[in-house]
Amino acid sequence: MIRFADVSIKLGDFSLKNVNLEIKEGEFFTILGPTGTGKTVILELIAGLYRPDAGKIFINGADAENIPPERRKIGFVYQDYALFPHLNVYKNIAFGPQLGKIPSPIIKERVKDLADMLGIAHLLERFPGTLSGGEQQRVSLARAFIMKPRILLLDEPFGALDPNTKRMLCRELKKMYLQYQCTVIHVTHDFSEAGMLADRIGIILEGRVRQVGGSREVFENPLDQKVASFLGAEPLKTVFAG
Amino acid sequence: MKKNWWQDKFNLFMVAVAFFTFLFMTAAVGTLMIKGLPQIGKALAAPEIQFAIRLSLYTSLISTAFCIVIAIPVAYVLARVDIPMKSLFNTLLDLPLALPPVVSGLCLLIIFGTTAFGAWLEGIGLPFVFTVKGIIMAQIFVNIPFMIRVMKSTILSVNPRLEFIARTLGCTPAQAFWKITLPLSKNGIIAGIVTTWARALGEFGAALMLAGATRFRTETLPISLFLNMSTGDLEGAMAAANLLIIISIISLYIFNKFGGDFIGGTRGV
Ligand SMILES: Nc1ncnc2c1ncn2[C@@H]1O[C@H](COP(=O)(O)OP(=O)(O)OP(=O)(O)O)[C@@H](O)[C@H]1O
Ligand SMILES: [Mg+2]
Numbered sequence: 247m248i249r250f251a252d253v254s255i256k257l258g259d260f261s262l263k264n265v266n267l268e269i270k271e272g273e274f275f276t277i278l279g280p281t282g283t284g285k286t287v288i289l290e291l292i293a294g295l296y297r298p299d300a301g302k303i304f305i306n307g308a309d310a311e312n313i314p315p316e317r318r319k320i321g322f323v324y325q326d327y328a329l330f331p332h333l334n335v336y337k338n339i340a341f342g343p344q345l346g347k348i349p350s351p352i353i354k355e356r357v358k359d360l361a362d363m364l365g366i367a368h369l370l371e372r373f374p375g376t377l378s379g380g381e382q383q384r385v386s387l388a389r390a391f392i393m394k395p396r397i398l399l400l401d402e403p404f405g406a407l408d409p410n411t412k413r414m415l416c417r418e419l420k421k422m423y424l425q426y427q428c429t430v431i432h433v434t435h436d437f438s439e440a441g442m443l444a445d446r447i448g449i450i451l452e453g454r455v456r457q458v459g460g461s462r463e464v465f466e467n468p469l470d471q472k473v474a475s476f477l478g479a480e481p482l483k484t485v486f487a488g
Numbered sequence: 489m490k491k492n493w494w495q496d497k498f499n500l501f502m503v504a505v506a507f508f509t510f511l512f513m514t515a516a517v518g519t520l521m522i523k524g525l526p527q528i529g530k531a532l533a534a535p536e537i538q539f540a541i542r543l544s545l546y547t548s549l550i551s552t553a554f555c556i557v558i559a560i561p562v563a564y565v566l567a568r569v570d571i572p573m574k575s576l577f578n579t580l581l582d583l584p585l586a587l588p589p590v591v592s593g594l595c596l597l598i599i600f601g602t603t604a605f606g607a608w609l610e611g612i613g614l615p616f617v618f619t620v621k622g623i624i625m626a627q628i629f630v631n632i633p634f635m636i637r638v639m640k641s642t643i644l645s646v647n648p649r650l651e652f653i654a655r656t657l658g659c660t661p662a663q664a665f666w667k668i669t670l671p672l673s674k675n676g677i678i679a680g681i682v683t684t685w686a687r688a689l690g691e692f693g694a695a696l697m698l699a700g701a702t703r704f705r706t707e708t709l710p711i712s713l714f715l716n717m718s719t720g721d722l723e724g725a726m727a728a729a730n731l732l733i734i735i736s737i738i739s740l741y742i743f744n745k746f747g748g749d750f751i752g753g754t755r756g757v
Contacts, residue, residue, distance in 0.1 A: 295652050315655035322656045328649050332671050341667075342657035393657060 247271050248292060248397065248429070253301035255291065262287055262453045264301070271306075274423060274430045276444035276461070278437070280476060284453045285433040286325060289399045292431065293320050305397070318397070321390030321428075325401040327382040329374035335361075335385050336370040342393045360388045364418070380407050383415075391422065398423075400432040404439060416442050437477070441465070449473050521733060524726030531727030539704055540712035540728060547620065547708060548688035551627035555635040555684050556677065558628075563639030564665070568648065585633040592630055593697025600625070600698070622699035623706055627688040635684045642676025643669060679746040686739035690732055 250267040262284045269275045277285050290296055291303060294315035303310040305318060329338050336357060337344075343353045361367040364384040374382060383403060390398060403419070404412040420443060423430055434440055440447055444461040449469075457469040468474035493499040531537050565571060566578060584592050600606035600616040609616065616622040646669050654664040670677075692710040699706040701715055709728045716724035 290652075293652070293656050314660075315652065316658045316660060318656070320656055322653060324649060324653065326649075328647065328653045330650060330654075330668060332674075341654070345658045345663065389657070 247304075247306055248431070249304040250288075250291075251302045251304065253291065253298040253303060255287065255296055255299050257287065257296070260284065260287070260453065262291075265455050267448060267455055267458065269429060269431060272427055272429055274420075274432065274443055274445045276440045276447045277431065277433045277450055278435065278440050278447055278464075279450035280435055283450050285435075285450060286401055288450070289322065289401055289431065289433060292318075292397070293322050293399060294318055319393070319395050321393055321395030321398045323383075323386045323390050323398070323400045323403050325405060325433075327374075327379075327386040329377075329382055329385055329389070331374050334371055334373050335366065335377070338374065338385055339370075339388045339392055341389060356392055357388075360392055363422070364388050380411055380415075383407070387419075391426070394426065394428075396428055398426075398428050398430045400430060402434055403432070404434075404436070412439070413442075419443070437465075449476065451476060517733060520726060520729060524723075524730040527723050528727050528730055531724060534724070534727075536703065536707070536712065537724070537727055537731075540707050540709045541731065543620065543623075543706075544689050544708040544710075547623045547627060548685055548691075551624045551631065551688045552681055552685045554624070554628050555632050555688075556681055559632060559635035559639045559680070560670075560677075563636050563643055564669075566636070566640045567643040581636055582633050584629055585637075589626075589630055589691070589693030590697055593626055593694030596622075596626060596629055596694065596698045616698060618698075618700045618702070618706065620699070620706060623691075623695045623708060626694035626698045627691045630691055630694050631684045631687050634687065635680050638676055638680035638683070639673070642673045642680070645676070646672045675746045679743050682739045682742045682746070686736055689735055 248267075248269040250265045253262065253265045255262050260282075265288070267288075277288060279285050287296070291298060292305075292310075294310065294313065297311065305313065310318070330341065333341065339357045339360065340353050343356065344350075357370070358367065361370060364387060366381060366384045366388065369377065369381060369385070374385070377385065387403070400419075404415055407415065416439060432440075432443060441461055446459060447461045447464045448458045449456045449464060451472055456473050457464055459467075464473075465477060468477055493503060562581070566574065566581075571577070587595075597617065600609065600622070606616070614621060616625045650668050650672070651664045654668045655661070659667060689708075690710055691708075692714065695706070695708065696711065696714070701707070701711045703715060707715065709732055713725045713728040713732070716722075716728065
């Protein structure tokens with residue numbers, strides 16, 4: 247469980263104001279909002295890149311302030327994938343396990359399993375710079391998944407993909423989510439993606455959380471005019487058609 | 489039709505200035521090389537030049553090693569850590585870069601030669617005044633701001649999110665630095681080492697002030713050039729100069745090869 251209690255942070259000209267949010271254990275939670283409203287910043291707060299200026303973040307009841315990123319058991323898939331450019335795909339995926347005392351045959355096996363599952367087994371020797379966006383995205387997913395995180399943060403994971411690949415990966419992701427049973431916080435500005443994946447949706451506009459609710463509920467009953475006009479950009483029918 | 493550059497008076501003028509600048513620089517360096525290079529074999533056989541080469545290599549390698557070891561942490565702080573008064577530190581650290589080397593050398597001479605601190609150092613076996621250790625100290629003092637600058641811009645060019653991702657995968661801050669930031673700074677480190685080394689080889693003013701110019705004692709290549717000049721031995725001076733030119737050209741080449749393309753993204757936090 248993740249709880250934001252009145253969290254505020256100021257970064258340059260941008261500020262996130264008084265965020266209150268509760269994400270349940272095992273939930274697939276989608277943060278929806280236009281560009282530049284602080285979606286990535288929220289994920290980075292959860293993962294521990296920043297400390298809130300005010301308010302507190304709780305992860306499973308514990309004040310996150312005292313937990314460094316490396317002990318939060320959080321997997322992070324960045325918007326731009328953030329693969330390590332000097333390591334090949336295998337070493338990117340194996341990076342986390344190799345830090346510990348896990349014997350390398352076991353790591354090898356786990357990398358292979360994940361790579362098979364994500365369809366990137368043929369890319370293990372390649373370097374990130376030579377991969378397509380979709381391939382990088384899968385490597386980034388594998389790198390996060392291999393740690394068996396309790397919380398998975400996905401920052402616009404399908405941003406760079408064509409609609410068909412996106413739909414396919416969405417389905418795969420949902421399958422993996424059900425298999426691994428972690429909490430997923432997923433950021434997007436794509437309504438159909440949100441409709442397809444989310445248990446609950448949080449709408450964030452201009453650094454504030456405006457509405458949180460079940461995915462149908464949010465689309466059917468926007469809380470106020472601002473939410474409505476943001477969601478109104480796309481009619482309801484198309485969201486649940488797929 | 490598009491006009492050629494020589495048909496436009498303005499461009500013609502600019503190109504002419506560029507051309508003569510280039511011509512003069514090439515001519516100046518070229519003349520020295522043409523006159524000096526034929527004698528370089530003979531010069532290399534002279535024990536004095538051999539001593540100077542050895543001393544230059546010895547001092548410059550040691551000072552470069554110190555520079556890199558000191559510059560990396562300092563650059564990391566300037567690039568990544570939020571400390572108060574950072575811009576003041578930036579300016580202070582750049583100061584030796586702006587000072588004439590003889591002034592830097594005098595600063596060092598005063599602190600090591602006239603203070604209790606200097607006397608204490610001498611007592612524990614670290615005399616810097618008129619010694620080889622002084623040459624190394626002078627090279628470090630003059631070059632370290634340069635190395636810090638190169639390392640700072642290198643570290644800044646590494647996407648800090650990569651370090652952060654490494655943290656989420658289980659790295660401590662130190663591990664993230666060793667496994668991500670440092671390897672991604674490789675090209676900058678190489679470029680920095682090569683240029684610092686070349687500058688150390690050529691260091692004259694500060695070393696002269698602190699370590700003096702004594703034949704077969706504190707005689708590096710540039711000091712040798714100076715000593716030979718002052719005794720009217722033009723050939724010996726030109727031999728030392730040509731060695732320095734060759735080293736400079738090689739280092740320039742290596743710097744251009746590695747300095748230009750630092751890997752790693754630039755999206756800054
Ligand atoms: N470290 C920082 N320093 C200064 N400003 C920052 C920093 N991090 C983020 N910002 C700013 O905060 C705002 C919100 O950024 P954020 O990355 O969270 O947006 P986003 O909602 O994820 O947008 P997008 O959908 O385009 O990814 C932006 O204006 C961004 O420039
Ligand atoms: Mg974002």
